[in-house]
Amino acid sequence: xxxxxxxxxxxxxxxxxxxxxxxxxxxxxxxxxxxxxxxxxxxxxxxxxxxxxxxxxxxxxxxxxxxxxxxxxxxxxxxxxxxxxxxxxxxxxxxxxxxxxxxxxxxxxxxxxxxxxxxxxxxxxxxxxxxxxxxxxxxxxxxxxxxxxxxxxxxxxxxxxxxxxxxxxxxxxxxxxxxxxxxxxxxxxxxxxxxxxxxxxxxxxxxxxxxxxxxxxxxxxxxxxxxxxxxxxxxxxxxxxxxxxxxxxxxxxxxxxxxxxxxxxxxxxxxxxxxxxxxxxxxxxxxxx
Numbered sequence: 001x002x003x004x005x006x007x008x009x010x011x012x013x014x015x016x017x018x019x020x021x022x023x024x025x026x027x028x029x030x031x032x033x034x035x036x037x038x039x040x041x042x043x044x045x046x047x048x049x050x051x052x053x054x055x056x057x058x059x060x061x062x063x064x065x066x067x068x069x070x071x072x073x074x075x076x077x078x079x080x081x082x083x084x085x086x087x088x089x090x091x092x093x094x095x096x097x098x099x100x101x102x103x104x105x106x107x108x109x110x111x112x113x114x115x116x117x118x119x120x121x122x123x124x125x126x127x128x129x130x131x132x133x134x135x136x137x138x139x140x141x142x143x144x145x146x147x148x149x150x151x152x153x154x155x156x157x158x159x160x161x162x163x164x165x166x167x168x169x170x171x172x173x174x175x176x177x178x179x180x181x182x183x184x185x186x187x188x189x190x191x192x193x194x195x196x197x198x199x200x201x202x203x204x205x206x207x208x209x210x211x212x213x214x215x216x217x218x219x220x221x222x223x224x225x226x227x228x229x230x231x232x233x234x235x236x237x238x239x240x241x242x243x244x245x246x247x248x249x250x251x252x253x254x255x256x257x258x259x260x261x262x263x264x265x266x267x268x269x270x271x272x273x274x275x276x277x278x279x280x281x282x283x284x285x286x287x288x289x
Contacts, residue, residue, distance in 0.1 A: 031216065031279075034063050050146075062280045066216070078221045085286045086213040090226040092266060093209060097202045098233035099259035100161050101252070104241035105130070105191060111242070115249055116171070116187035117179030126188055130195050134203075137196040141204035149275035150205045151267060157201015158264040164194035165257035172249030206230070212274040215283050 030049075033042035039060065046056050079087070105112065109130050113123035145153060167190040175183040206226075214222030244252045274282055 030060075031063055031067065034060065035067055059278060062278060066280050066283075076217070078218050082288060083214075083218060083222075086222060086288075087225065089213055089271070090210045090222055091229050092270070093202075093206055094226045094229035095233055096259070096263040096266065097206050097230055098237050099256065099263070100194075100198060100202065101165070101237060101241070101256035102198050102202070103234045104237050104245075104252075105194065107238055108241060108245075109191075112191070112245070112249075113184075113188070115177075115245065117175075117181070117184040118188075129188075129192060133192050133195045134199045137199035138203060141200045145204055145208065146275060149273050150209050151271055151273045151275075153201050153205055154267045154271065155201075155264070157197045157205075158260055158267055160193055160197025160201070161260035162257055162264065164190045164197060165253050165260060168194070169250045169253035169257055172253060209274060212279065213282060213286070215279065215288055 027045045027048065028041070030042040030045050033039075033045065042060060042063075043056055046059060047053060051059055109127040110123040113126045118126060141153060168187055171179075171183055171186045171190065179187075207223075210223055210226040211219065241252060244255075272285065277285075
């Protein structure tokens with residue numbers, strides 16, 4: 001109607017205002033403070049972030065040494081063997097993020113629920129449930145990401161992806177275009193599990209992880225590469241989903257499930273943990289001077 005769409009956009013101002021207010025309580029990073037010579041403030045922030053008081057001086061010394069090295073270094077090429085490992089990790093996590101089909105669901109949720117037999121009004125309400133689930137499990141992930149680590153959240157999310165996408169593919173294979181109420185419920189619950197798995201895993205981890213695996217001197221380029229890969233894949237998935245889904249809902253969700261099996265293997269065999277590890281130590285692990 002003439003009013004409803006205004007409310008849809010207007011309510012988004014509330015979380016935006018909350019975000020703006022919370023920015024005033026967000027501390028400066030220790031690296032930035034040390035770069036400005038504000039050592040005591042950096043010490044306070046490190047202690048608030050959980051660094052043991054006995055090792056604060058050691059961590060400050062490591063950060064300062066890294067800053068001194070960056071200050072005296074010249075601009076260097078990014079696409080070199082030196083940065084091959086973080087580059088491959090950033091590209092991989094960004095590709096897997098979209099190969100889950102997350103943006104297809106977020107963009108086409110009402111259409112997917114209609115494919116599964118829901119009416120127009122019911123499909124919109126189910127889409128609201130998707131958004132609510134996303135918010136709830138994102139908040140849960142933010143509360144535990146530094147407790148459980150990035151890799152463990154990715155493992156939980158990957159398993160949830162595989163189960164939810166596999167069940168959704170099975171439901172579309174079994175019911176086709178003739179969904180029963182029970183079949184529609186299976187799809188709804190499976191896709192809510194999918195959203196929860198994404199919010200608790202990939203959705204919470206990807207941008208934190210990409211920012212942690214690159215040294216400061218190339219971090220902007222590393223994050224740009226990750227973002228570029230992510231959105232190129234998002235465009236590709238968003239373009240192909242409606243075409244393939246109209247032919248076979250089972251095949252497209254089965255494809256995403258297979259891709260998430262690949263992600264699970266990547267997390268287990270390749271992805272290094274970065275929880276509780278300083279940027280300087282991560283660089284040493286990757287062989288970056």
